[in-house]
Structures are given as structure tokens and as C-alpha cells.
Amino acid sequence: xxxxxxxxxxxxxxxxxxxxxxxxxxxxxxxxxxxxxxxxxxxxxxxxxxxxxxxxxxxxxxxxxxxxxxxxxxxxxxxxxxxxxxxxxxxxxxxxxxxxxxxxxxxxxxxxxxxxxxxxxxxxxxxxxxxxxxxxxxxxxxxxxxxxxxxxxxxxxxxxxxxxxxxxxxxxxxxxxxxxxxxxxxxxxxxxxxxxxxxxxxxxxxxxxxxxxxxxxxxxxxxxxxxxxxxxxxxxxxxxxxxxxxxxxxxxxxxxxxxxxxxxxxxxxxxxxxxxxxxxxxxxxxxxxxxxxxxxxxxxxxxxxxxxxxxxxxxxxxxxxxxxxxxxxxxxxxxxxxxxxxxxxxxxxxxxxxxxxxxxxx
Numbered sequence: 321x322x323x324x325x326x327x328x329x330x331x332x333x334x335x336x337x338x339x340x341x342x343x344x345x346x347x348x349x350x351x352x353x354x355x356x357x358x359x360x361x362x363x364x365x366x367x368x369x370x371x372x373x374x375x376x377x378x379x380x381x382x383x384x385x386x387x388x389x390x391x392x393x394x395x396x397x398x399x400x401x402x403x404x405x406x407x408x409x410x411x412x413x414x415x416x417x418x419x420x421x422x423x424x425x426x427x428x429x430x431x432x433x434x435x436x437x438x439x440x441x442x443x444x445x446x447x448x449x450x451x452x453x454x455x456x457x458x459x460x461x462x463x464x465x466x467x468x469x470x471x472x473x474x475x476x477x478x479x480x481x482x483x484x485x486x487x488x489x490x491x492x493x494x495x496x497x498x499x500x501x502x503x504x505x506x507x508x509x510x511x512x513x514x515x516x517x518x519x520x521x522x523x524x525x526x527x528x529x530x531x532x533x534x535x536x537x538x539x540x541x542x543x544x545x546x547x548x549x550x551x552x553x554x555x556x557x558x559x560x561x562x563x564x565x566x567x568x569x570x571x572x573x574x575x576x577x578x579x580x581x582x583x584x585x586x587x588x589x590x591x592x593x594x595x596x597x598x599x600x601x602x603x604x605x606x607x608x609x610x611x612x613x614x615x616x617x618x619x620x621x622x623x624x625x626x627x628x629x630x631x632x633x634x635x636x637x638x639x640x641x642x643x644x645x646x647x648x649x650x651x652x653x654x655x656x657x658x659x660x661x662x663x664x665x666x667x668x669x670x671x672x673x674x675x676x677x678x679x680x681x682x
Contacts, residue, residue, distance in 0.1 A: 324447075324620065326477025330435045334426040334471040337455070338411045343421060345429045348472065357464060358453040364464040365507035366399030367451035368392050369619040371577075372473075373665035374439040374446055377681055382436035384427055384446075385665050386678040391576040392619075393418045399504045400452055405463040413469070422450060423680045426471055435473075436682060443666070444475040447620060479620035480528065483627030486549065486614070487520035489530040490541050490599070491636055494550065495571055497535055502547070502571035513550035523638065524630050529616060531629070533599055534571055541634040542600030547571045552618030553578045556597065557650045559610045565594045577661070578617045583672040584657045590650070603631055606642040613644035613651050623658040625651065 333346045357363040370392045373385040393415045401412045413421075427436065439446060450471040454464030494516070495502030495509050502509065516530035531554065533544040546566060548554055553575040556564040563585055568574045582592045605611040606629070614626045629642040644651055663669040664677070671677055 324474075324476045324479050328435075328475050330432055330473040332426075332429060332431045334421075334469075335455075336413075336421050336469045336471075338413060338467045338469065343425055345426070345431065346470075350470075352453050353455070353457045355457050355459050356454050357456065357458055357460065357462070360459045361461055362508050363461075364403040364452050364454045364467055366396065366403050367449065367505050367507065368396035368399070369505070370448040370450070371619050371622075371665070372446040372448055374436050375443075375666070376437075376440050382433065382440055382682045384423060384436075384680045384682055385667070386423070386680075387661075387665055387671065388576055388580060388675050389678055390415055390419070391574075391579070395505065395574060395576070396450060399506055400467075400469075402501070402504055402506070403452060403464070404467065408463060408467070411467060418450070418469070421469070422448065422471055423678070424682075427473075427680065427682045432473075432682070435475075439475050442475070444477075445620075445662075446473065446475050448473045476620070479618075480552075480616060480624050481621065482624050484528045484616070484624055485524060485526045485628040485630070486529045486531055486616070486626045487524050487527045487630040488533070488599070488632050489516040489520055489636075490533045490544065490632065490634065491537070492516045492519065492530075492532070493535040493537065494532045494547065495535070497570040500570045503568065503573055505573065510551070516550050520630075523632075523636070526628075527630070529626075531614075542598065542603065544599050546597045546599060546602060548573065549616050549618075552616045552621065555581070555615040555617055555623070555654070556602070556605075556611065557613040557615070557648075557654060558605065559612055559645075559648070561650055562591045562593055563650070563654075564597060565592060567594050567596060575617060577619050577622060580661055580664075580671075580675050581617060581623055581657050583674055584660050585653070587672045588653060588657065590653060603640065606631060606640055609645075611642060612648045613654065614642070615654055622661050623654060625654060 520527035
């Protein structure tokens with residue numbers, strides 16, 4: 321499973337109670353009650369991952385930089401709403417409310433200052449993780465009585481990275497479309513991600529990521545559609561220079577990062593097509609050489625090009641191994657897009673149309 325490396329946690333955690341709108345700055349290892357519904361039943365467990373950069377402004381103060389992050393907050397908001405009852409929807413926080421609590425109140429606490437100044441000096445990648453829990457002491461199978469948002473932040477050196485080995489895992493599904501959960505960042509979806517990578521390692525020990533198909537497991541494997549990697553979305557680079565993005569739907573997490581990357585690619589003159597891809601098409605493209613590269617795209621890793629993709633048949637037996645064509649111009653263009661995406665955060669490149677930077681002096 322893809323993992324963070326070189327993590328350094330911020331010195332404080334945040335808690336924001338949705339009922340009374342109270343904010344507390346907590347110790348970094350602040351606990352949740354052992355008898356919380358969130359612990360026993362996984363109720364009210366939604367989360368978000370948000371990349372940020374910290375630099376000093378002209379006055380030497382820490383300045384936080386986010387790219388297009390209202391999209392992250394909207395996605396988090398949908399996850400919160402899913403986890404609350406019909407009579408609790410008024411508790412769902414607005415996007416401006418979450419923006420204020422996270423970017424201003426949490427990061428502006430004096431206890432965070434030294435951590436942010438160190439981040440700015442290192443030019444490190446930052447990751448903000450807001451998540452929800454039920455703060456009530458109860459094991460009842462009901463909606464949360466004390467819903468809250470907690471948040472922790474860290475800096476890190478690397479996530480997944482290149483080279484990485486991926487494997488198609490058709491016998492497991494990450495989410496079920498009928499429940500309309502695959503488009504949300506919910507804890508219940510990610511257990512299957514870990515199980516899929518665990519199975520992939522039993523076939524290919526160096527496997528670090530699993531590529532899922534849709535939830536129509538009764539259909540022939542070639543007729544099923546690609547959905548996404550275990551913890552990220554995917555892009556396909558083809559021999560004719562086209563990049564294919566899977567459309568957003570009930571089984572696809574609406575990736576904020578992939579929207580930015582495709583905008584950068586289009587600015588570079590790359591043709592980006594949004595359409596569904598059947599597994600049979602992927603197999604044929606890999607075997608014929610039309611497939612140049614398969615990419616993993618997500619908040620923490622931005623974009624990583626798969627160096628080895630093991631494709632299997634309906635009995636989970638390997639039938640073909642794809643390696644990227646590193647000599648193709650598109651392979652390098654995708655790497656350049658990744659670097660440009662991070663340079664936008666650092667103020668070294670302009671965002672393409674449709675992407676906005678958000679800055680907060682803390």
C-alpha cells in the first residue's frame with residue numbers, strides 16, 4: 321500500500337464541535353472515547369486530504385498556500401452529509417465555515433508557529449487531514465450525538481513515488497455503486513484498498529498499488545470498466561499522444577489533483593479525453609503497445625507513473641505485464657506536469673485557467 325515517508329506531525333490537533341460550533345486546540349495525540357460509535361461501527365467517519373505549502377511572506381510571517389482547495393472542502397462536506405441523519409443536515413458546515421476554522425483558527429494558533437516556520441525553511445510538502453468522529457460515549461447503532469471535525473497536519477518527504485508496481489485486482493471492489501459511496505472519502509471504502517494491495521503482494525511481492533474494476537462482478541472481466549487505484553485516481557497515456565481520464569461517477573472519487581493536472585496538460589497542448597475504459601481495451605492497448613504509461617494521481621503523491629502493471633484474467637492469473645515507454649514524449653510531459661503542479665504552490669508557476677490559489681498569512 322502506498323505510504324507516507326518522512327512524516328513530521330504538527331504539535332497540535334484541532335476539534336470543532338458541529339452542534340455548538342466550539343473550537344478546541346488539543347494535544348497531538350488527543351484520543352477518541354473507546355466506546356464511540358465511530359470506533360465500534362465506523363459511523364460518522366469521513367475524511368479529507370489537502371495538500372498545502374508554507375512559505376514566509378515579505379514580513380517574514382508564515383503564509384499558507386492552497387490550490388483549488390474549496391473543491392476539497394466541498395468533497396469533505398458531502399462526506400459529512402452522508403454520515404448524518406435527515407434531521408441533522410442543518411449541522412453540515414458550510415465551505416466558508418470550514419475554510420475559516422481550518423485555515424485561520426487552527427493554523428493561527430501560536431502553538432503551530434514554530435512548525436510552520438520550519439516547514440517554510442525546508443520548502444517541505446504539507447498535508448492537512450480533517451476527519452469526523454462522534455465524540456459521544458455510546459455504542460448505539462445510531463447517527464452521532466456529538467459530531468465533530470478533528471484535524472491534524474504534517475509535513476512529509478514522499479508518498480508512493482516512482483518507480484512503483486501496480487496490479488489489477490478484479491475480484492475485489494472498492495465500493496458499490498448502488499450505495500453512492502465510491503465518490504466519497506469514507507473510512508469504510510479504504511479497508512478494501514488495503515485488502516486489495518495485500519492480495520496483490522501475494523502474486524507480485526513488489527506490488528504497491530491495486531487497480532480496481534467496477535462492481536459488476538458477474539460480467540466477463542474484459543467487459544468491466546476501470547475505476548481507480550486503491551487510494552488514487554488514474555490517467556492513461558496513449559501512443560497517439562492522448563491522455564484519458566475516467567469520468568466522475570458513483571465509483572470514482574472526484575479528484576481535485578487530477579482536475580489541476582489535466583488543466584496543466586491541456587495548457588501544454590496535450591489532448592485530454594474523458595471517457596470510460598473497459599478492461600478489455602486496456603489489455604489490448606497494453607499488448608499492442610498503444611498504452612504508453614498508466615499514472616496514479618492523488619493529493620499526496622500528485623502524479624506517479626507506474627513502472628510495472630501486472631494485468632490478470634478472470635481467474636486472477638497474470639496474463640501480461642506492461643512497462644511504460646519512457647522514450648515517448650508523453651511520458652516526460654506527464655512528469656513535467658507533476659513538477660509544474662507543485663511549482664504553482666511555491667509561486668514559481670502560474671495556475672492555468674480554472675485553478676485558483678488561496679493564501680493565508682498565519
